[in-house]
Amino acid sequence: MIRLERVTKIYKTSTRPALDRVSVNIEKGEFVFLIGPSGSGKSTFLRLLLREDVPTKGNIYVADLNVAKLPRRRVPKLRQRIGCVFQDFRLLPNKSVGENVAFALEVIGKPMSTIRKVVPEVLDLVGLAGKADRMPNELSGGEQQRVAIARAFVNRPLVLLADEPTGNLDPDTSQDIMLLLERINRTGTTVLMATHDHSIVDSMRRRVVELDTGQVVRDEARGVYGVGR
Amino acid sequence: MRVDFVVREVLTGLRRNVTMTIAMILTTAISLGLVGTGLLAVRTIDRTEELYSSRVEVRVTLTQDVSSADADCSQPICAGLKQTLENSPLVASVTFENQQQAYENYKRLFAGQALADLLRPQSLPAALRVKLADQDAGGDAVKQAMQGQVGVRTVIDQREIVAKLFDFLGGVRNVTFALALVQAIAALLLISNTVQVSAYTRRHEVGVMRLVGATRWYTQLPFLIEAVVTGVIGAILASIGLLVGKFLFIDSLLSGIVADNVVPAVQVSDVLWVSPILVMIGAGVAAVTGYVTLRAYVRL
Incomplete structure (x- = not known):
């Protein structure tokens, strides 16, 4: 589902590569943690998958798309197959919960009839049934992140990228969000989550890919956060 | 969309x-x-x-002696000039205006003004009013052909005023x-x-x-x-x-x-x-x- 082949990314402003010959293969339906200290290349990894940037060298495949060589006009096609969740939620403050989720479908041209049908479904899935008319600032952090996940998942993407989705949440709420991501993973969606949260990684016992100064230093099928460190 | x-x-x-x-x-x-x-x-x-373009014409005014002697452009000098003009392909038509007609026109144009009352028909020249077929080249051609001819006083191209x-x-x-x-x-x-x-x-x-x-x-x-x-x-x-x-x-x-x-x-x-x-x-x-x-x- 996601394949990186000796991917190197060197930013113009830096001499050290942000990613250094990284090769990773993630199968459809996997749940993978991407861990490593700040500056280890996690964000660059995710940016390259979304084609926010192009690699200096190497190939990246998401589904059947060759991301690095994708022409500009086909980038939206790629992004429609990838859902994204961030630490800071990125909800639109002047739109209600329902409108925030609907927005993601409107801007890719889905018909109103589809939107009316699938938005309540996905809100129900993330546990926000009945809160469609609330504004984001009336919700708790955990609820806001659920809205963000609903928005990322409403178009049924093949891959869900989560960049520190629990970074702003307390441990209990984080646990709820992880349960939600697991549920989404069980629908067959590949989940790739970048995180610093030891306890989550340790308790979930999923595949762990660890980056350090741009290189993959560990790739374990059922890893924990800090082996031998 | x-x-x-x-x-x-x-x-x-x-x-x-x-x-x-x-x-x-x-x-x-x-x-x-x-x-x-x-x-x-x-x-x-x-x-x-x-x-x-429909109104503007070239006025060939005639000298005092021709003007006063010839009231209908039948004398050789005026008729010759008229013939020359009419033969030119650049000219659409030529109308003769004698002193009396010039005076009438003048009175009509300046009606109510003191100047009109002072004027006598004898003080105005008779003229050949030339309508051009070719607005661009006609004016200069008529000027060249007429200026200096016997009996011609002035050639006034009204387009220059316009x-x-x-x-x-x-x-x-x-x-x-x-x-x-x-x-x-x-x-x-x-x-x-x-x-x-x-x-x-x-x-x-x-x-x-x-x-x-x-x-x-x-x-x-x-x-x-x-x-x-x-x-x-x-x-x-x-x-x-x-x-x-x-x-x-x-x-x-x-x-x-x-x-x-x-x-x-x-x-x-x-x-x-x-x-x-x-x-x-x-x-x-x-x-x-x-x-x-x-x-x-x-x-x-």
Whole structure:
């Protein structure tokens, strides 16, 4: 589902590569943690998958798309197959919960009839049934992140990228969000989550890919956060 | 493409940026108003030329002795001149005007003025009034052929007098176009700036749109349409301004010479002819400026 082949990314402003010959293969339906200290290349990894940037060298495949060589006009096609969740939620403050989720479908041209049908479904899935008319600032952090996940998942993407989705949440709420991501993973969606949260990684016992100064230093099928460190 | 989505985004954008939108509309309106004034001047020049080409003639006045001796151009000198003129392919027709007829015309033109009373038929020359078949080459040809001939006093090409009027109208046109150009630069910069500000205030929306895979059309079209809408509103205001200007200023300014049939009046239909041009210019310029701005300055 996601394949990186000796991917190197060197930013113009830096001499050290942000990613250094990284090769990773993630199968459809996997749940993978991407861990490593700040500056280890996690964000660059995710940016390259979304084609926010192009690699200096190497190939990246998401589904059947060759991301690095994708022409500009086909980038939206790629992004429609990838859902994204961030630490800071990125909800639109002047739109209600329902409108925030609907927005993601409107801007890719889905018909109103589809939107009316699938938005309540996905809100129900993330546990926000009945809160469609609330504004984001009336919700708790955990609820806001659920809205963000609903928005990322409403178009049924093949891959869900989560960049520190629990970074702003307390441990209990984080646990709820992880349960939600697991549920989404069980629908067959590949989940790739970048995180610093030891306890989550340790308790979930999923595949762990660890980056350090741009290189993959560990790739374990059922890893924990800090082996031998 | 979801039309309702784009319409909603455009309306939100225009409302959010309302002071800037108004500034943009006003600048565009003034600029297009000047362009419109220039176009009206061009149209008036064309129509004046039409008006005159049917009336303007070359007058070959005859010397005193020929004038007083020959009342119907039957004597050899006058008849010879007339024949020469009529033989030229550049000439459409030649009419003889004797002293008495010249006097009648003069009295009619200057009716009520003291000068007309002082004049006697004997003090006016008889003339051959030449209508030209070829407006461009005819005047000079007649001049060359007639000047210095026996019996010819002067050759007056009336177009030379009219040319001064055209020069004036041409000047009006040039000044308004120059002002319009300066104003257009201001309008362009304002449109560009407004598009940038608009894109900045909506960076969160646009960020989300990019993230979920909205195409360029979806992310950029609202900004473009916003610019085009202000351009069109500006053009409509400019057209209204031209109409108001016609009734308040141009009509009274030109009333004297229009009544004398010197210059054709500016009609409502002229303004209606100009306004769709202004709308097209307004929309086109705004669209191009918006597009270039989005390409060059805004990463969407």
